[in-house]
Amino acid sequence: MNKVLLIDDDPELFELLAGYLESEGFVLDSAYDGESGLKLAEDKEYSLIILDIMLPDTSGFNILSKLRAAFDVPVIMLTGRGEEIDRVVGLEMGADDYMAKPFPLRELLARMRAVLRRYSPVSGAGGPSLAASPQKDIEIGGVVINRSARHVTLDESVVHMTSTEFGLIEQLALNIGSIVNREELMEKALGRGVDFDDYILNVHMSNLRKKIGKHLSIKTIRGRGYLLVHPQKEAV
Numbered sequence: 001m002n003k004v005l006l007i008d009d010d011p012e013l014f015e016l017l018a019g020y021l022e023s024e025g026f027v028l029d030s031a032y033d034g035e036s037g038l039k040l041a042e043d044k045e046y047s048l049i050i051l052d053i054m055l056p057d058t059s060g061f062n063i064l065s066k067l068r069a070a071f072d073v074p075v076i077m078l079t080g081r082g083e084e085i086d087r088v089v090g091l092e093m094g095a096d097d098y099m100a101k102p103f104p105l106r107e108l109l110a111r112m113r114a115v116l117r118r119y120s121p122v123s124g125a126g127g128p129s130l131a132a133s134p135q136k137d138i139e140i141g142g143v144v145i146n147r148s149a150r151h152v153t154l155d156e157s158v159v160h161m162t163s164t165e166f167g168l169i170e171q172l173a174l175n176i177g178s179i180v181n182r183e184e185l186m187e188k189a190l191g192r193g194v195d196f197d198d199y200i201l202n203v204h205m206s207n208l209r210k211k212i213g214k215h216l217s218i219k220t221i222r223g224r225g226y227l228l229v230h231p232q233k234e235a236v
Contacts, residue, residue: 002047002116003027007037007063008078009056017050020105026112034058038066041073047119048112051095052078053086061093068094074115074163076108091203096164098200114191119150119163138173141230143215145173154215164190165208172218172228181225 004026006014014030021028029044031037034055041049049067053060064075074096079086087098096115099108135147142155150166152159161169167189172180186198205226209218219227 001025001027003029003044004112005029005031005037005040005044005046005049007031007034007049007055007060008052009033009054010052017105017108021109024109032056034060034063037063041067041071046073048116049073049075050078050108050112051075053090054080061089064090064093064095068160072160074119076111076115078103088203091200092207094162094207096162115163117191118167118189138170140173140176140216143173143212145170152212154212159211161208161211162204164204165211168204168208169212169228172226176228176230179221179225179227185225 002025004021006017006028008014008030009032011030011032014028018028018030029040029046031040034057037049037051040046051060051063051067055063060077064077067073067075075094077086077090077095077098079090079098079100087100090098096118097111099111137147138145144153146152147170150163152161152166152169168185171185171189182198182201186201190201190204205218212218217229219229221227
């Protein structure tokens with residue numbers, strides 16, 4: 001079973017989610033404030049963290065920043081409905097996804113499974129990892145995309161990326177020099193169908209561009225998708 005941590009000060013939400021998620025193969029722990037959540041994250045290993053923005057002792061953004069600095073774990077943030085700025089800030093700070101309260105339980109479950117698929121592509125949703133052959137690294141100039149360890153190095157320095165950002169750079173690099181349409185990126189890198197709002201793709205793509213800097217260039221092809229190019233080769 002996948003172990004999930006819910007950091008939210010609503011005990012009724014925990015009771016509701018615990019029963020529902022247990023039937024779907026998840027074990028849910030709870031923390032009702034930010035510092036307790038951080039302590040649990042330090043003491044135990046979780047497959048996923050669900051983090052509310054509004055906490056009694058601190059901001060969920062503050063907790064997200066600390067989680068990102070210490071742990072390589074996917075995070076889904078919970079926001080108040082209509083708080084668009086919260087969603088923008090959360091994604092820019094490295095959240096993998098967000099849900100606006102109140103939300104259908106089935107939609108949260110679908111988002112959780114999608115994030116876990118991106119994070120561990122060789123494991124079944126809600127199940128243990130499956131044996132898989134190592135995937136060949138992708139090397140482009142000074143950029144190395146380690147597909148087995150799921151990390152990226154720029155000039156031999158490891159650059160932290162969320163599971164979503166790694167999925168995007170992997171798909172673009174596998175098709176370098178060719179346009180990858182938005183629908184394909186939504187499906188393969190975000191685990192979402194075309195019926196989802198692709199706003200989240202725009203924010204993650206912006207974050208990715210900032211991280212790869214001058215090493216690689218991601219061009220937006222209006223109405224079609226994205227194109228990854230090597231700036232030096234493009235200039236030749």
